[in-house]
Amino acid sequence: MTLTELRYVVAVARERHFGRAAEACFVSQPTLSVAIKKLEEELDVRLFERGGNEVSITPIGAEIVEQAQRVIEQAAAIKEIAKRGKDPLAGPLRLGVIYTIAPYLLPELVRNVIKRSPQMPLMLQENFTTRLLEMLRTGELDAAILAEPFPDQGLAVTPLYDEPFLVAVPRTHAMATCKELSAEAIKDETMLLLGTGHCFRDHVLEVCPEFARFSPSSEGIRKSFEGSSLETIKQMVASGMGITVVPKLSVPRQDVPHAADPSTDHVCYVPFSDPPPTRRVVLVWRKSFTRHEAIAALRQAVMACDLQGVTLLMP
Numbered sequence: 001m002t003l004t005e006l007r008y009v010v011a012v013a014r015e016r017h018f019g020r021a022a023e024a025c026f027v028s029q030p031t032l033s034v035a036i037k038k039l040e041e042e043l044d045v046r047l048f049e050r051g052g053n054e055v056s057i058t059p060i061g062a063e064i065v066e067q068a069q070r071v072i073e074q075a076a077a078i079k080e081i082a083k084r085g086k087d088p089l090a091g092p093l094r095l096g097v098i099y100t101i102a103p104y105l106l107p108e109l110v111r112n113v114i115k116r117s118p119q120m121p122l123m124l125q126e127n128f129t130t131r132l133l134e135m136l137r138t139g140e141l142d143a144a145i146l147a148e149p150f151p152d153q154g155l156a157v158t159p160l161y162d163e164p165f166l167v168a169v170p171r172t173h174a175m176a177t178c179k180e181l182s183a184e185a186i187k188d189e190t191m192l193l194l195g196t197g198h199c200f201r202d203h204v205l206e207v208c209p210e211f212a213r214f215s216p217s218s219e220g221i222r223k224s225f226e227g228s229s230l231e232t233i234k235q236m237v238a239s240g241m242g243i244t245v246v247p248k249l250s251v252p253r254q255d256v257p258h259a260a261d262p263s264t265d266h267v268c269y270v271p272f273s274d275p276p277p278t279r280r281v282v283l284v285w286r287k288s289f290t291r292h293e294a295i296a297a298l299r300q301a302v303m304a305c306d307l308q309g310v311t312l313l314m315p
Contacts, residue, residue, distance in 0.1 A: 003075055005039045006068040008032050009047060013065040014138055016055045070288075073139050077290045088293035089120040095298070096125040096132035096144035100200040100230055101281060104249035105145070105305065112301040120294055128197045136286060143285040143295060145302075147199055155284045158295075159313040160302050164276040165207065166251060166269045168234060169243045176268040183207050183272070190242030192233045195226045200279070204245045207277045238266035247279065248309040280313075 011021035012032070022029040040047055047061035057065060080091075097106060106124065113122055125132070125141060129150050135141040137153060145160070167186060169175045175185070187208060194201040227233035233244050251269045283302070285295055303312055 001039060001042060003072065005035050006072055008035050009039065009065055009068050010072065010138060012036065012048060012055060013057055013061070014134075017053065018050075018055060069138060073286070073288055076139070077288070080290045087119060088291070089117045089297055091119075091291075092121045092123045093291070093294050093298060094123045094125070094140070094142045096127060096135060096141045098129055098132065098144075098146055098199060099126055100194070100198060100247060100250070101145055101147065102126045103231070104247075105302070105307075108305045109301055112304050113298065116301055116304070117297045120297060129199045130197070136284065139286075142289055142291070143283060143298065145281060145283055147203070147279045147281050150199070154287065156287045156289075157282050157284050158299060158315045160281045160283055160299070161307060161310040161312050162278045162280050163247045163249060163310045164272070164278045165203070165245050165247055166271055166276075167243060168237045168246050168251075168267050168269055170237055170240045171266050171268050172240065173243065173268070175243070175270060178270050180271050180273045183277070186243060192236050192242045192244040193226050194230070194233065195228060200230075200247065203277070203279050207245060207272075234267060245277075249307060251309070253308060281310075 008021065008025060008027075011024050012018060015021040015024060018033055019029050022032040025032060036047065043064070045060050045064070046058050047064060049056045049058060102124075110122055110124075113120065125135065127135070129146055132141065132144045132146065133150060133153050133155075136144055136155065167175070167181050175181060175189075178185075191204075191208060193204060227236055230246060230250050234246070234250075236242065237244055246269070283295070283299055289295070299315070
C-alpha cells in the first residue's frame with residue numbers, strides 16, 4: 001500500500017469517475033485503474049462498484065476512503081513540520097474564495113501577501129461554498145474565505161469582517177434619489193438575483209423573502225430574473241431591467257477611476273435603513289492543518305486591506 005494508491009482512491013471517490021480521477025491525478029486511466037485493483041487485491045475488499053459511467057463507493061470503501069484522506073493529510077503534515085523548522089511561511093497556501101468575494105478582495109489581498117510574505121504564494125480557487133467545503137475536507141485546499149452561514153464541517157473558523165448590503169438601482173429610477181431604503185420599500189420592484197448555488201442569493205432572499213415564492217405559474221415571475229455574477233447583474237441594473245442587492249465591497253469606490261466598469265455612470269447604490277442587512281465573512285481551515293503561522297499571516301494580510309465600509313473583526 002502506497003500514498004500514491006491512497007491518493008488515487010480518494011480521487012475516484014471524489015470524482016465518481018475513473019477517467020476524471022486519472023486526469024485530476026495527472027496519470028493515465030489504465031495506470032490509476034491498475035493501482036486501485038492492486039490495492040483492492042491487497043486488502044481483499046472491493047472499494048468501488050463499477051457500472052457504466054457511474055462509480056459508487058461500497059460501505060467498506062467509504063470507511064477506507066475516509067481513513068486514506070487522514071493518512072494523506074498526516075503525511076503532508078510531516079512535510080509541513082519539516083518546512084516550519086526552516087521557515088513557518090515557506091511554501092504555497094491553497095486558498096479558496098467564493099465568487100461574490102473574490103473579485104473585490106483578492107486583488108489587494110494578493111498584493112499584501114506578496115509584500116508581507118513573499119515566500120508564501122497564494123494558489124487561488126474561486127467556487128461555490130459547497131464545492132470549497134468539499135475541497136477543504138479532501139485536502140485540495142488549505143483554507144477558504146466564506147460567508148456565514150454554511151454547513152458545520154468541523155472546521156476551524158475565525159471572523160474577518162461584517163459587510164453591509166446596499167440596493168443597486170438604475171440612475172433614472174425614482175429610488176435613486178433616496179438617502180436610504182427599507183426592505184419593505186423594494187418588495188414590489190423587479191429583483192435581479194444570482195443563480196442557484198450562490199450563497200449571496202440566499203442572503204438576498206433573507207432580506208426580501210417574497211422573491212423566493214415566485215414560480216413560472218405565478219404573476220410575480222416577471223419580477224425576478226437571474227444573473228451569473230454580481231457584475232453581470234449590475235450591468236442588467238444599468239440597462240434598466242430591475243434592481244438588486246449587493247455587498248458593500250462590490251460597490252465602485254469614488255476615489256478609484258472606473259473606466260473598466262461602464263455601469264458606474266448608470267447605477268446608484270442606496271444604503272438600507274438602520275440596521276442594514278449584513279453578511280459575516282470568515283476564514284476557515286481544517287483543524288488538522290498544521291501551518292498555523294500561515295493562517296495568521298493570511299488573516300493579517302486581509303486586515304491590512306483597505307476595506308472601506310465594512311467592520312473588521314478581531315478573532
